Amino acid sequence: MTAALKRIEQTREALSHALAERDWEAIGKLDLACRACVDEVVSEAPADEPELRSNLEELLGVYRQLIDVAVGERQAIVDEMSQIQRAKNAAKVYHLFG
Template sequence: MSQALQRIDDARLALIGALAERNWDAVGELDTNCRVVIDEVLSEPPVDEDALREKLESLLVVYQQLLEVTTGERQAIFEEMSQINQAKSASKVYHLFG
Protein backbone atom coordinates (compact mmCIF):
# COMPACT_ATOMS: atom_id res chain seq x y z
CA MET A 1 0.00 0.00 0.00
CA SER A 2 1.35 3.39 -0.88
CA GLN A 3 2.20 5.91 1.78
CA ALA A 4 -0.66 8.17 0.65
CA LEU A 5 -3.23 5.40 1.01
CA GLN A 6 -1.78 4.44 4.38
CA ARG A 7 -2.20 8.02 5.62
CA ILE A 8 -5.89 7.95 4.65
CA ASP A 9 -6.29 4.61 6.42
CA ASP A 10 -4.52 5.92 9.53
CA ALA A 11 -6.77 8.99 9.59
CA ARG A 12 -9.86 6.80 9.25
CA LEU A 13 -8.80 4.50 12.08
CA ALA A 14 -8.00 7.45 14.34
CA LEU A 15 -11.44 8.94 13.65
CA ILE A 16 -13.11 5.62 14.44
CA GLY A 17 -11.26 5.48 17.76
CA ALA A 18 -12.16 9.03 18.73
CA LEU A 19 -15.79 8.46 17.75
CA ALA A 20 -15.96 5.28 19.83
CA GLU A 21 -14.68 7.22 22.85
CA ARG A 22 -16.96 10.20 22.10
CA ASN A 23 -13.83 12.36 22.28
CA TRP A 24 -15.19 15.39 20.44
CA ASP A 25 -11.98 17.43 20.81
CA ALA A 26 -10.01 14.66 19.14
CA VAL A 27 -12.69 14.31 16.44
CA GLY A 28 -12.35 18.02 15.65
CA GLU A 29 -8.57 17.80 15.38
CA LEU A 30 -8.72 14.60 13.36
CA ASP A 31 -11.25 16.14 10.98
CA THR A 32 -8.82 18.96 10.28
CA ASN A 33 -6.01 16.44 9.83
CA CYS A 34 -8.16 14.36 7.45
CA ARG A 35 -8.74 17.39 5.27
CA VAL A 36 -4.99 18.06 5.13
CA VAL A 37 -4.23 14.42 4.33
CA ILE A 38 -6.81 14.32 1.54
CA ASP A 39 -5.52 17.57 0.06
CA GLU A 40 -1.96 16.20 0.16
CA VAL A 41 -2.97 12.88 -1.40
CA LEU A 42 -4.89 14.57 -4.19
CA SER A 43 -2.00 16.92 -4.97
CA GLU A 44 0.55 14.08 -5.18
CA PRO A 45 1.29 12.12 -8.34
CA PRO A 46 -1.56 9.74 -9.14
CA VAL A 47 -1.82 6.55 -7.14
CA ASP A 48 -3.95 3.52 -7.89
CA GLU A 49 -7.29 5.23 -8.50
CA ASP A 50 -9.38 2.20 -7.53
CA ALA A 51 -7.55 1.81 -4.24
CA LEU A 52 -7.82 5.55 -3.58
CA ARG A 53 -11.55 5.48 -4.29
CA GLU A 54 -11.96 2.54 -1.90
CA LYS A 55 -10.06 4.32 0.87
CA LEU A 56 -12.01 7.56 0.41
CA GLU A 57 -15.32 5.68 0.39
CA SER A 58 -14.40 3.93 3.64
CA LEU A 59 -13.53 7.32 5.12
CA LEU A 60 -16.91 8.62 3.94
CA VAL A 61 -18.63 5.79 5.82
CA VAL A 62 -16.90 6.93 9.02
CA TYR A 63 -18.07 10.50 8.40
CA GLN A 64 -21.63 9.24 7.90
CA GLN A 65 -21.42 7.40 11.23
CA LEU A 66 -20.01 10.52 12.83
CA LEU A 67 -22.92 12.55 11.52
CA GLU A 68 -25.45 10.02 12.85
CA VAL A 69 -23.84 9.95 16.30
CA THR A 70 -23.54 13.73 16.59
CA THR A 71 -27.16 14.19 15.48
CA GLY A 72 -28.24 11.72 18.16
CA GLU A 73 -26.11 13.46 20.78
CA ARG A 74 -27.56 16.83 19.83
CA GLN A 75 -31.10 15.46 20.11
CA ALA A 76 -30.33 13.98 23.53
CA ILE A 77 -29.00 17.33 24.74
CA PHE A 78 -32.09 19.10 23.39
CA GLU A 79 -34.38 16.68 25.22
CA GLU A 80 -32.41 17.05 28.45
CA MET A 81 -32.57 20.85 28.23
CA SER A 82 -36.32 20.65 27.62
CA GLN A 83 -36.74 18.53 30.75
CA ILE A 84 -34.65 20.98 32.76
CA ASN A 85 -36.77 23.89 31.56
CA GLN A 86 -39.99 22.01 32.41
CA ALA A 87 -38.66 21.27 35.88
CA LYS A 88 -37.78 24.94 36.39
CA SER A 89 -41.27 25.98 35.35
CA ALA A 90 -42.85 23.43 37.68
CA SER A 91 -40.62 24.61 40.50
CA LYS A 92 -41.72 28.22 39.98
CA VAL A 93 -45.39 27.23 40.10
CA TYR A 94 -44.79 25.16 43.23
CA HIS A 95 -43.11 28.12 44.96
CA LEU A 96 -45.94 30.45 43.97
CA PHE A 97 -48.54 28.25 45.64
CA GLY A 98 -46.37 26.63 48.29
Protein backbone atom coordinates in the same frame (compact mmCIF):
# COMPACT_ATOMS: atom_id res chain seq x y z
CA MET B 1 0.31 2.61 -1.30
CA THR B 2 1.51 6.19 -1.18
CA ALA B 3 2.39 7.85 2.09
CA ALA B 4 -0.66 10.12 1.84
CA LEU B 5 -3.01 7.15 1.33
CA LYS B 6 -1.42 5.41 4.30
CA ARG B 7 -1.97 8.52 6.45
CA ILE B 8 -5.63 8.65 5.34
CA GLU B 9 -6.03 5.02 6.35
CA GLN B 10 -4.37 5.59 9.72
CA THR B 11 -6.38 8.74 10.35
CA ARG B 12 -9.60 6.96 9.39
CA GLU B 13 -8.85 4.17 11.86
CA ALA B 14 -8.02 6.67 14.61
CA LEU B 15 -11.20 8.58 13.80
CA SER B 16 -13.26 5.39 14.08
CA HIS B 17 -11.66 4.62 17.43
CA ALA B 18 -12.27 8.16 18.73
CA LEU B 19 -15.88 7.93 17.57
CA ALA B 20 -16.36 4.66 19.43
CA GLU B 21 -14.95 6.34 22.55
CA ARG B 22 -17.01 9.52 21.94
CA ASP B 23 -13.77 11.50 22.28
CA TRP B 24 -14.98 14.71 20.64
CA GLU B 25 -11.71 16.58 21.20
CA ALA B 26 -9.73 13.88 19.42
CA ILE B 27 -12.35 13.76 16.66
CA GLY B 28 -11.89 17.50 16.06
CA LYS B 29 -8.12 17.15 15.77
CA LEU B 30 -8.37 14.05 13.57
CA ASP B 31 -10.87 15.79 11.32
CA LEU B 32 -8.35 18.55 10.63
CA ALA B 33 -5.60 15.99 10.00
CA CYS B 34 -7.89 14.03 7.71
CA ARG B 35 -8.75 17.12 5.69
CA ALA B 36 -5.06 17.86 5.20
CA CYS B 37 -4.41 14.27 4.07
CA VAL B 38 -7.30 14.33 1.61
CA ASP B 39 -6.14 17.69 0.21
CA GLU B 40 -2.66 16.24 -0.27
CA VAL B 41 -3.94 13.10 -2.00
CA VAL B 42 -6.30 15.03 -4.26
CA SER B 43 -3.60 17.51 -5.28
CA GLU B 44 -1.20 14.80 -6.46
CA ALA B 45 -1.84 12.50 -9.38
CA PRO B 46 -3.16 9.23 -7.93
CA ALA B 47 -0.94 6.28 -8.78
CA ASP B 48 -3.61 3.75 -7.82
CA GLU B 49 -7.02 5.29 -8.43
CA PRO B 50 -9.07 2.23 -7.40
CA GLU B 51 -7.24 2.10 -4.05
CA LEU B 52 -7.76 5.84 -3.57
CA ARG B 53 -11.46 5.48 -4.34
CA SER B 54 -11.82 2.59 -1.90
CA ASN B 55 -9.94 4.45 0.81
CA LEU B 56 -12.03 7.59 0.37
CA GLU B 57 -15.29 5.59 0.35
CA GLU B 58 -14.31 3.98 3.65
CA LEU B 59 -13.51 7.43 5.03
CA LEU B 60 -16.89 8.66 3.86
CA GLY B 61 -18.53 5.80 5.75
CA VAL B 62 -16.79 6.87 8.96
CA TYR B 63 -17.97 10.45 8.44
CA ARG B 64 -21.54 9.21 7.91
CA GLN B 65 -21.34 7.36 11.22
CA LEU B 66 -19.89 10.46 12.84
CA ILE B 67 -22.77 12.60 11.60
CA ASP B 68 -25.34 10.06 12.82
CA VAL B 69 -23.75 9.93 16.28
CA ALA B 70 -23.40 13.71 16.49
CA VAL B 71 -27.05 14.23 15.55
CA GLY B 72 -28.09 11.69 18.19
CA GLU B 73 -25.92 13.35 20.83
CA ARG B 74 -27.31 16.76 19.94
CA GLN B 75 -30.88 15.50 20.21
CA ALA B 76 -30.13 13.98 23.62
CA ILE B 77 -28.85 17.37 24.80
CA VAL B 78 -31.94 19.13 23.43
CA ASP B 79 -34.17 16.64 25.24
CA GLU B 80 -32.26 17.11 28.49
CA MET B 81 -32.39 20.90 28.21
CA SER B 82 -36.15 20.74 27.58
CA GLN B 83 -36.59 18.58 30.65
CA ILE B 84 -34.57 21.06 32.75
CA GLN B 85 -36.66 23.95 31.45
CA ARG B 86 -39.90 22.11 32.34
CA ALA B 87 -38.54 21.42 35.82
CA LYS B 88 -37.67 25.11 36.29
CA ASN B 89 -41.16 26.12 35.18
CA ALA B 90 -42.73 23.62 37.57
CA ALA B 91 -40.60 24.98 40.42
CA LYS B 92 -41.77 28.53 39.64
CA VAL B 93 -45.41 27.44 39.75
CA TYR B 94 -44.78 25.58 43.00
CA HIS B 95 -43.26 28.72 44.58
CA LEU B 96 -46.18 30.86 43.39
CA PHE B 97 -48.79 28.63 45.05
CA GLY B 98 -46.68 27.15 47.82
